[in-house]
Structure formats: structure tokens, C-alpha cells
Amino acid sequence: xxxxxxxxxxxxxxxxxxxxxxxxxxxxxxxxxxxxxxxxxxxxxxxxxxxxxxxxxxxxxxxxxxxxxxxxxxxxxxxxxxxxxxxxxxxxxxxxxxxxxxxxxxxxxxxxxxxxxxxxxxxxxxxxxxxxxxxxxxxxxxxxxxxxxxxxxxxxxxxxxxxxxxxxxxxxxxxxxxxxxxxxxxxxxxxxxxxxxxxxxxxxxxxxxxxxxxxxxx
Ligand code: CDP
Numbered sequence: 001x002x003x004x005x006x007x008x009x010x011x012x013x014x015x016x017x018x019x020x021x022x023x024x025x026x027x028x029x030x031x032x033x034x035x036x037x038x039x040x041x042x043x044x045x046x047x048x049x050x051x052x053x054x055x056x057x058x059x060x061x062x063x064x065x066x067x068x069x070x071x072x073x074x075x076x077x078x079x080x081x082x083x084x085x086x087x088x089x090x091x092x093x094x095x096x097x098x099x100x101x102x103x104x105x106x107x108x109x110x111x112x113x114x115x116x117x118x119x120x121x122x123x124x125x126x127x128x129x130x131x132x133x134x135x136x137x138x139x140x141x142x143x144x145x146x147x148x149x150x151x152x153x154x155x156x157x158x159x160x161x162x163x164x165x166x167x168x169x170x171x172x173x174x175x176x177x178x179x180x181x182x183x184x185x186x187x188x189x190x191x192x193x194x195x196x197x198x199x200x201x202x203x204x205x206x207x208x209x210x211x212x213x214x215x216x217x218x
Contacts, residue, residue, distance in 0.1 A: 003217055010171075039066060041096040135191075137191060144175070147171055
């Protein structure tokens with residue numbers, strides 16, 4: 001039987017950092033589903049396709065072959081990992097991610113990936129929709145201030161200009177959109193283990209998750 005681990009949570013809660021480490025520790029394929037929504041938004045923005053043109057957005061999504069290689073995403077063979085993390089994409093992706101037809105396409109792809117191998121997936125609807133039957137679900141949070149500080153640090157390390165107040169506002173706005181959309185909103189699955197990482201180090205979070213996986217995957 002395949003092992004599937006689900007991690008959901010708001011923007012910049014540290015999901016990808018933790019998922020990467022857990023993937024290596026338990027030999028799981030890491031699927032960053034946020035990258036998939038970001039990749040569609042990025043390509044649509046490149047082609048000037050607005051999120052209101054849902055049929056063109058879906059046409060673009062169907063034309064993309066997405067592959068994960070460690071923590072990177074290759075889209076039709078192109079490594080888009082850095083481009084899709086840009087603030088311009090962060091500020092627009094939630095509009096695209098609210099399109100029901102696009103979500104159906106990407107959820108289908110994600111579920112097919114999970115059938116093929118042992119996976120850890122992070123996103124907003126993994127525990128509630130994509131992997132709703134897995135017993136290994138986590139909901140990772142942190143205060144908005146702490147998340148904005150982390151995102152600022154991450155951008156500055158890549159020499160991308162980052163202003164704390166603006167990042168905080170953008171994060172709050174994106175969380176609101178993700179939590180209030182009609183389809184698959186960001187919500188903690190009832191059976192997920194909630195971890196508030198505001199005052200925890202990366203290794204402390206990894207330890208809590210590892211212990212839970214070991215205890216619950218037999
Ligand atoms: O890394 P960060 O927490 O900033 O966000 P992300 O995981 O890269 O996700 C970017 C956006 O994609 C989110 O704000 C959601 O709008 C959307 N998303 C989603 O709707 N469902 C998912 N399973 C994953 C991401």
C-alpha cells in the first residue's frame with residue numbers, strides 16, 4: 001500500500017521546508033501542489049490570459065506537463081521554480097486557484113501521482129480533497145507576523161526586494177482569499193494534526209511529524 005502524507009496550511013507557514021526534509025527522511029516523492037497552481041498562473045500571465053478567461057486557463061493547464069525533481073518543478077521541460085515564486089505570481093495565483101475547472105484538472109493530476117508512488121504533498125486542500133483518505137494529515141500554521149518575517153528572509157536571501165509590511169498585507173489578503181473561496185477552501189481537515197510552528201524550530205516540527213508518521217502508518 002502507498003504511503004501518502006498531507007500537509008496543509010496558510011501561506012509561508014513553512015510547509016515546503018518541512019515537506020522537503022520529511023520526503024528525504026522517509027523516501028517519499030515531494031509534490032508541492034502550490035507550484036502547480038503557480039505554474040499555471042505564471043504561464044497564463046506570460047500569455048496575458050486573465051483568470052476570468054477560464055476556458056483559456058484550462059487549455060493552458062492541459063498543455064502543461066509538470067514534473068517534480070526534488071524540490072524543483074519542470075514544466076514542459078523548463079525549470080520554472082524560481083520564476084513562479086516571484087511576488088507578482090504570489091499576488092495573482094489565488095485568483096487562478098479559485099477556478100473550479102482548473103482545480104479539477106490539477107487535483108486529478110495530483111491523485112494520479114499519489115497512486116504511482118509514496119508521496120508527501122503540501123497545499124491547501126490535500127487533507128480535505130486530494131488525499132482525503134490518508135491517516136497522515138498535518139495542518140501547519142504560524143502567526144501571520146512570523147510567516148511574513150520568514151517570507152521576507154527567504155526573498156532577501158535571493159536578493160529579491162522585500163518590505164515586511166507589504167509582505168504581511170499580501171499574506172493576509174491571500175489567506176483570506178484561499179479560506180473564503182467557494183471550492184475547496186483552506187480549512188483544517190477534522191482528522192489532521194495541527195502544529196503551530198510560531199515558536200518551534202524546523203527540527204522540532206520535523207520531530208513531531210516524524211513521530212506521528214511512524215506511530216500512524218503501521
Ligand atoms: O508557498 P506559499 O505558502 O506562499 O504558497 P503555495 O503553497 O505556493 O500556494 C500558492 C497558492 O496556490 C495558494 O495561495 C493558493 O491560492 C493556491 N493553492 C491552492 O489553492 N491549493 C493547493 N493545494 C495549493 C496551492
